[in-house]
Amino acid sequence: MxxxxxxxxxxxxxxxxxxxxxxxxxxxxxxxxxxxxxxxxxxxxxxxxxxxxxxxxxxxxxxxxxxxxxxxxxxxxxxxxxxxxxxxxxxxxxxxxxxxxxxxxxxxxxxxxxxxxxxxxxxxxxxxxxxxxxxxxxxxxxxxxxxxxxxxxxxxxxxxxxxxxxxxxxxxxxxxxxxxxxxxxxxxxxxxxxxxxxxxxxxxxxxxxxxxxxxxCAAYLKVDEKLPTDNYVSVLPLxxxxxxxxxxxQPLISRITVNFVEEPETMMADLREIGPTFVLLAPRVWEQIAADVHSRMMDATRFKRKMFDLGMRLGLEALAKGRRSKLAELILFRPLRDRLGFSFLKSAATGGAALGPETFRFFQAMGVPLRQIYGQTELAGAYTIHRMGDVDFDTVGLPFGDTELRIDQPDPNGVGEIVARTAGMFLGFYRNDEATRADVRDGWMYTGDAGYFKPGSGHLVVIDRVKDLAVTSTGTRFSPQFIENKLKFSPFIAEAVILGNARPYLAAIVCIRYSIVSKWAEQRGIAFTNYTSLSSQPEVYRLLRQEFEKVNATLPEAQRVHKFVLLYKELDADDGELTRTRKVRRNVIAEKYADIIDAIYSDTPVVHVDTVIRFQDGTISRIQTDLVLEKLLEAGPAAGQPARQPQHAGAKE
Incomplete structure (x- = not known):
C-alpha cells in the first residue's frame, strides 16, 4: 500500500x-x-x-x-x-x-x-x-x-x-x-x-x-517521493x-526503511550491502568519497588509470551536452557505482553547506542522481531542491510547495539577503526571545545568506553568508566559500579558509587531506612522521601549488589567491574551529591564527609556530615548526604573474 x-x-x-x-x-x-x-x-x-x-x-x-x-x-x-x-x-x-x-x-x-x-x-x-x-x-x-x-x-x-x-x-x-x-x-x-x-x-x-x-516533511516528499520499498542509510548526526x-x-510518513551502519568506519561497506535507494550526505562526505576514488586510482595500474581518465573525460563531455556516455558507463561508471553502493539510488542529496560545482559534476557524470538542497534549522530544514532532470550545478533548485521565498534589498545584480517562510517554520528560539526577534520579522525568517534568483529558470542561487561576503582594500568583492569549494575538489585539500577582507589581496590557510597526501608521499619515497611533518615537506608545497594554479586559472584576475600556507594541524570541531556540521567558524580562525594571518600579509617568507594542541583523548602535544608562506602571485602592478618559489624549512618537533 x-x-x-x-x-x-x-x-x-x-x-x-x-x-x-x-x-x-x-x-x-x-x-x-x-x-x-x-x-x-x-x-x-x-x-x-x-x-x-x-x-x-x-x-x-x-x-x-x-x-x-x-x-x-x-x-x-x-x-x-x-x-x-x-x-x-x-x-x-x-x-x-x-x-x-x-x-x-x-x-x-x-x-x-x-x-x-x-x-x-x-x-x-x-x-x-x-x-x-x-x-x-x-x-x-x-x-x-x-x-x-x-x-x-x-x-x-x-x-x-x-x-x-x-x-x-x-x-x-x-x-x-x-x-x-x-x-x-x-x-x-x-x-x-x-x-x-x-x-x-x-x-x-x-x-x-x-x-x-x-x-x-510531507511537502518535501511530494517533490522527492519515498516508498515503503525504499531504503535509506543513516550516517549523518541524528x-x-x-x-x-x-x-x-519522513520514515513515519512514507514508511521507508532506515538502516543504521555498524560504525562510521564501515559506512561505505555497509552502504554497498544495503544498496540504498536514497542517501543524504554532507558536502564534506561527498568530497571525501570523490577524494577516495582518486586516491584508489593512485594505487591502480597504468592501464586502469588510463581507463579512469578516459571514462571521466567522456562522462563529463556527455554531461555538458545533457547526455550519458555509453562507453564511459561500460568501462567506468557502472562498476564504480557498484563499488560505492550507489547502484540502486533513485535520489541523492547534499546539504548543510555548499558543494563545489566540480564535485557535483563528478557524481552527476558517474550517474549518481545528486541534487542540492538548501534550508535552515529554523525553517524545518531544507525547503529547496533540484527537480529530477532540472539540475543546475550553480544553484540549489526550486522551493517546495509550502515555501515562500524572496530576496531582500537586492543590488543592481539582484543579489540580496534570502528571506523565507515555510509551513514548518519554528516557534522561536528556546528561552531567547531577543534572538528570535533579530531573525524573524513579520513572520519571515531572515536567513543571513546572500543569493539571487537565476533569470530564466527561477532557481535560487546561494552565494555565501552575507557577513562573510568580503571586499579587499582595493575594492574587489568576493565570496570566500565559492573559492574554498573550488579548492576542496582537489583530493589533496581537506579544508581551505580564504582570507582577504580589507586586505590588499586574497590568501589561503589550507589543511591537507592526510590520508591521501600521505599515500602520495609514500609512493614517492618522501619521509615524514606525522601530519605536521608531512605538511611542511617542500614536495607537498609544490603539489598544492599546482592545485592552486589550476583554481586560479578559473577565477577572475582580481579574485585569484596570491599566497597560501599549509597549517600544521587539521581544523577540528573539538577546537571550536568548525561546527559539528563541519562549517568553518571564521571568527575563531581569525582570532586563533592571527599571527599567521598577519605574517601572510607581510614580506616574511616563513612564520615560526610554537604551540600546544590537545587531542580528544586528553593528551597534549607541543608543536614547533616553521610554516612557509608560499607566494603564487605578485601583489600590486605585477599581479597575475607567477612568483618565484621560496626555500622551504622543515618541521622541528
Whole structure:
C-alpha cells in the first residue's frame, strides 16, 4: 500500500503516526541495525514496543510533560526510540552530537534544564558523569549498552533493563497510560529542540512543533517521493535537522526503511550491502568519497588509470551536452557505482553547506542522481531542491510547495539577503526571545545568506553568508566559500579558509587531506612522521601549488589567491574551529591564527609556530615548526604573474 501523506493531518504527532503504522503494518520492517556483522531488523510493532517501554520508564522516573529529555550517542535505533518516547509523554527532545566535548554538553543540558539523558554507551556515560559533577540539572543517566558498565556505582546511572523493569511495573498498574499520554499530544506541541549550527557562538535551540514539522516533511516528499520499498542509510548526526527529517520524520510518513551502519568506519561497506535507494550526505562526505576514488586510482595500474581518465573525460563531455556516455558507463561508471553502493539510488542529496560545482559534476557524470538542497534549522530544514532532470550545478533548485521565498534589498545584480517562510517554520528560539526577534520579522525568517534568483529558470542561487561576503582594500568583492569549494575538489585539500577582507589581496590557510597526501608521499619515497611533518615537506608545497594554479586559472584576475600556507594541524570541531556540521567558524580562525594571518600579509617568507594542541583523548602535544608562506602571485602592478618559489624549512618537533 502506498504511503498517505495526508496522514500528518489525522496523526499530527510523531507517536500518533508510529502507533498508526504499528497497527496497520505491524510486521513491516521499519529499521535495520548492523551489529557484529549481522543486520538486525525491527518491525513497526517492535518500534512501538520499544518507544512504549522507554516512555513508561521515563514516567516512572518522574519526568513530567513539558520538560526536556536529552539523548546522546551515535545513530542507533535506541536514539530514535528515545526521541519518540519523549514526545509520547509530552516532552521536548534535545539531541546532542555524539562527539560533542563535555563543555558543549554541559552548556546544552544546563541551558535546557535537562534532568534525564538517554545515552548510548560507556563513552557517553563518562562524558555525562563529568558534566554532572557541576551540572545544575542532570539527575538520571539511562544507558543502553551495558558493556563496561559493571565498574560504575553511581545512583544517577540506570541501565536499559532496569528502565524496562520500571516500565513493566507502571504498565501493570496503569495499562492504558501510554495510549493516554500519546492521545494528549497535539500537533501544536513543541516536539524538537534542534541546535543551530552555531558558527559564531553557542548554538541556539530552535523550537519545532510536531504538526507543522510533519507537514513540511510531507511537502518535501511530494517533490522527492519515498516508498515503503525504499531504503535509506543513516550516517549523518541524528541531532542535525536534516537527519531528523530523513531518519525520523519522513520514515513515519512514507514508511521507508532506515538502516543504521555498524560504525562510521564501515559506512561505505555497509552502504554497498544495503544498496540504498536514497542517501543524504554532507558536502564534506561527498568530497571525501570523490577524494577516495582518486586516491584508489593512485594505487591502480597504468592501464586502469588510463581507463579512469578516459571514462571521466567522456562522462563529463556527455554531461555538458545533457547526455550519458555509453562507453564511459561500460568501462567506468557502472562498476564504480557498484563499488560505492550507489547502484540502486533513485535520489541523492547534499546539504548543510555548499558543494563545489566540480564535485557535483563528478557524481552527476558517474550517474549518481545528486541534487542540492538548501534550508535552515529554523525553517524545518531544507525547503529547496533540484527537480529530477532540472539540475543546475550553480544553484540549489526550486522551493517546495509550502515555501515562500524572496530576496531582500537586492543590488543592481539582484543579489540580496534570502528571506523565507515555510509551513514548518519554528516557534522561536528556546528561552531567547531577543534572538528570535533579530531573525524573524513579520513572520519571515531572515536567513543571513546572500543569493539571487537565476533569470530564466527561477532557481535560487546561494552565494555565501552575507557577513562573510568580503571586499579587499582595493575594492574587489568576493565570496570566500565559492573559492574554498573550488579548492576542496582537489583530493589533496581537506579544508581551505580564504582570507582577504580589507586586505590588499586574497590568501589561503589550507589543511591537507592526510590520508591521501600521505599515500602520495609514500609512493614517492618522501619521509615524514606525522601530519605536521608531512605538511611542511617542500614536495607537498609544490603539489598544492599546482592545485592552486589550476583554481586560479578559473577565477577572475582580481579574485585569484596570491599566497597560501599549509597549517600544521587539521581544523577540528573539538577546537571550536568548525561546527559539528563541519562549517568553518571564521571568527575563531581569525582570532586563533592571527599571527599567521598577519605574517601572510607581510614580506616574511616563513612564520615560526610554537604551540600546544590537545587531542580528544586528553593528551597534549607541543608543536614547533616553521610554516612557509608560499607566494603564487605578485601583489600590486605585477599581479597575475607567477612568483618565484621560496626555500622551504622543515618541521622541528
Amino acid at each position: 502506498e504511503p498517505d501523506y495526508g496522514n500528518v493531518v489525522r496523526y499530527d504527532t510523531f507517536p500518533k503516526l508510529l502507533l498508526h503504522n504499528a497497527e496497520v503494518w505491524p510486521g513491516e520492517v521499519a529499521m535495520r541495525e548492523k551489529e557484529f556483522g549481522v543486520w538486525n531488523e525491527f518491525t513497526w510493532s517492535d518500534y512501538r514496543d520499544r518507544v512504549r517501554e522507554i516512555a513508561l520508564g521515563l514516567l516512572a522516573l518522574g519526568v513530567k510533560r513539558g520538560e526536556v529529555v536529552g539523548f546522546i550517542g551515535k545513530n542507533r535505533p535506541e536514539m530514535v526510540w528515545s526521541e519518540l518516547a519523549a514526545h509520547a509523554i509530552g516532552c521536548m527532545s534535545l539531541g546532542i552530537y555524539h562527539d560533542a566535548m563535555p563543555q558543549e554538553v554541559a552548556y546544552l543540558v544546563d541551558y535546557a534544564e535537562v534532568r534525564v539523558v538517554l545515552a548510548e554507551d560507556e563513552e557517553q556515560v563518562d562524558k555525562l558523569l563529568e558534566v554532572a559533577e557541576n551540572s545544575k540539572s542532570i539527575e538520571k543517566i539511562v544507558y543502553f549498552d551495558a558493556r563496561g558498565m559493571r565498574k560504575y556505582s553511581d545512583d544517577r546511572l540506570l541501565g536499559w533493563e532496569e528502565l524496562r523493569t520500571m516500565a513493566a511495573k507502571l504498565d501493570a498498574h496503569e495499562p492504558g497510560r501510554f495510549a493516554e499520554e500519546v492521545e494528549k499530544g497535539s500537533g501544536q506541541d513543541v516536539a524538537i529542540l534542534c541546535t543551530t549550527s552555531g558558527t559564531t557562538s553557542h548554538p541556539k535551540l530552535a523550537m519545532l512543533q510536531a504538526g507543522p514539522f510533519l507537514g513540511h 541531532p542535525w535537522i536534516m537527519e531528523q527529517i530523513y531518519a525520523v520524520a
